[in-house]
Amino acid sequence: MKILVPVDGSERALDAVRHALRLKREGLNATFVLATVQEPTYLYELMLAPDADVLERVSGAVGSRALEGAEALFNAADVSFEREIGSGDPAQTLVELAERLACDAIILGSRGLGTLRGTLFGSVSQAVLHAAKVPVTIIRHTESDAAN
Structure with missing residues (x-):
């Protein structure tokens, strides 16, 4: 069983x-994919960045920071994992990741660091x-939960 665990x-x-x-x-026999999704790049950011490589590095750094806590917990438990950093609409991208990676299930938190848009239109x-x-x-x- 392969389980996608989105984190932000x-x-x-x-x-x-x-x-x-x-x-x-x-005792669950499972492998895990830790995933995070960065908001899409906007035209304003494209105009300010010197090139696409800079935007990719910044997005990757932000994604890596979002994964740090989850990776630390997995490492402390000595459980291996894959990691994925996506870009785009968070929900759609997570569903696409689960399909592309052939995940059998998704486990995610009830709320995260979503924007006001997420509060108004559904999490x-x-x-x-x-x-x-x-x-x-x-x-x-x-x-x-934090104690466990």
Whole structure:
């Protein structure tokens, strides 16, 4: 079983990571893909950046920072993982990643660092839940999650 675990650097995303690691500790035979999605580049950013390589490096650096906490938890648990950094609409990109990587399930936090747009028009987790062709588990945040 291959499980996509989207993260954005938020504590709620780490709740999903902790849940995935708990399932692994309890005997689930699974591999994991940690994924993050960066917002698309806008024309304004394209005009300010000297070239596409600069934008790619900046986006990759931001994506790597978003993955740091999740990677640290996986490394501490001695569980191997793949990593993916996507760009575009977060929900759509996550669903496409899950399909492209042949993931069997998605585990994600209930809310993350989404923008006001996400609050007004529905969260990424809800959009993934409705669009994914594989089972989706949304992990609700509780204060005790951080201790596990």
